[in-house]
Every structure is written in structure tokens, then in C-alpha cells.
Amino acid sequence: MSSDIKHRIIFLGPPGSGKGTQADLLSKYFSIPHISTGAIFRETLENDKELGPKIKDILAAGNLVSDEMTVNIVEKRLQSDDCKNGFILDGFPRNIDQANSLASILEKMSLPLSYCISLQVPEEVLIERILGRASEGAGRSDDDEEIVKHRLQVYKNQTEPLCKFYNDLGNLVEINGLGEVLEVNKKILEKIQP
Numbered sequence: 695m696s697s698d699i700k701h702r703i704i705f706l707g708p709p710g711s712g713k714g715t716q717a718d719l720l721s722k723y724f725s726i727p728h729i730s731t732g733a734i735f736r737e738t739l740e741n742d743k744e745l746g747p748k749i750k751d752i753l754a755a756g757n758l759v760s761d762e763m764t765v766n767i768v769e770k771r772l773q774s775d776d777c778k779n780g781f782i783l784d785g786f787p788r789n790i791d792q793a794n795s796l797a798s799i800l801e802k803m804s805l806p807l808s809y810c811i812s813l814q815v816p817e818e819v820l821i822e823r824i825l826g827r828a829s830e831g832a833g834r835s836d837d838d839e840e841i842v843k844h845r846l847q848v849y850k851n852q853t854e855p856l857c858k859f860y861n862d863l864g865n866l867v868e869i870n871g872l873g874e875v876l877e878v879n880k881k882i883l884e885k886i887q888p
């Protein structure tokens with residue numbers, strides 16, 4: 695898909711909402727990078743001898759890594775050449791301070807945000823989906839029931855207020871995340887300028 699429009703998109707959605715999958719599909723459709731801070735941190739945990747041990751307990755408990763470390767990582771990533779034609783952020787920002795930092799980074803780079811896509815899925819479905827994923831062996835080490843509930847709580851307290859933040863800026867697109875992966879993808883594409 696070729697287009698002169700540079701899509702700079704944020705995905706918001708609780709754990710289990712399918713935002714990673716949807717961000718990936720959209721990234722392929724528009725040929726722009728999918729930047730998942732969760733994936734970056736899991737990679738850091740595996741391979742970075744210095745930073746890995748510092749974030750191990752935080753990730754295992756389902757808490758948020760410090761804003762300072764997270765914002766630094768994202769700022770460097772957004773300066774890479776492959777982000778020139780747009781990007782999709784998945785899992786960042788996670789709180790109001792990170793959203794304000796992102797706004798300053800994008801302002802410095804003269805890059806306006808295009809959309810904030812919020813995927814909405816009822817809590818019972820989220821818990822079912824994540825625990826299902828865990829029992830099939832496809833889960834992550836933070837997919838344990840208590841930790842899942844904690845991650846959902848962290849989302850509600852710290853990340854959900856970003857819906858209002860981006861709605862006030864006129865960037866919010868709300869999408870019902872129930873249904874087949876490709877159906878949800880279609881609903882998202884219908885809301886995005888080609």
C-alpha cells in the first residue's frame with residue numbers, strides 16, 4: 695500500500711485486547727514500523743546484561759518500567775530512519791506523563807500525531823483470552839491470573855485516562871475489539887484515511 699500520508703498512530707488497549715495483533719496488521723498494510731515497548735522490554739530482559747536485571751521484577755509483577763527509561767528508548771527509536779514515513783506505537787504511552795513526553799518529542803520533530811486507536815473489549819473477555827493463551831502454552835511469564843488482574847488494574851488507573859487526553863486533542867478513534875481479527879482490522883481501516 696503506497697500513500698503520501700504519513701500515519702503516526704498510537705494503539706491503546708488493555709492486555710488481551712488484541713492491540714499487538716492489530717498494530718502488526720496495520721504496520722504491514724501501511725509499510726511502517728510497529729514499535730511495541732513491551733516487545734522492546736522483553737528483548738532487553740533477554741539480551742541486555744546491564745538493563746535486563748533492572749527491569750526483571752517490574753515486568754514479572756506487571757508494573758510499569760520507569761518513565762525515564764521508557765521515554766528515552768522511544769525517543770531514540772522514533773529518530774530512526776525507518777520512522778520517517780510514519781510509525782505505530784503499541785504500548786506507549788502508558789500514562790499521562792509519557793503522553794506529555796511523546797507530545798514534546800513529536801513537536802520537536804515537527805511530526806503531528808494522526809490517530810490514537812483505542813480497542814475496547816469487556817474485562818471478562820480479556821481475562822478469558824489471556825488465561826486461554828497461557829493454558830495453550832502461548833502465554834508470557836506475566837500471564838498468571840493474579841498478575842493479569844493487576845495488569846488490567848494498572849491499565850485502568852494509569853492508561854485508560856489517555857482516552858480522554860487524546861479525545862480532547864481530536865485524535866481518538868474508538869473501535870470495538872470483539873470479533874475476528876480481520877473484522878476488527880477492517881473496522882480500523884474504515885476509520886483511517888487511505
Ligand code: AMP
Nearest residue numbers: 731732753756757758759764785786788
Ligand atoms: P505489553 O506487552 O505492552 O503488555 O508490555 C509488557 C510489560 O512491559 C508491561 O507490563 C510493563 O512492565 C512494560 N511496559 C511496556 N510498555 C511500557 C511503557 N510504555 N511504560 C512502562 N512500562 C512498559
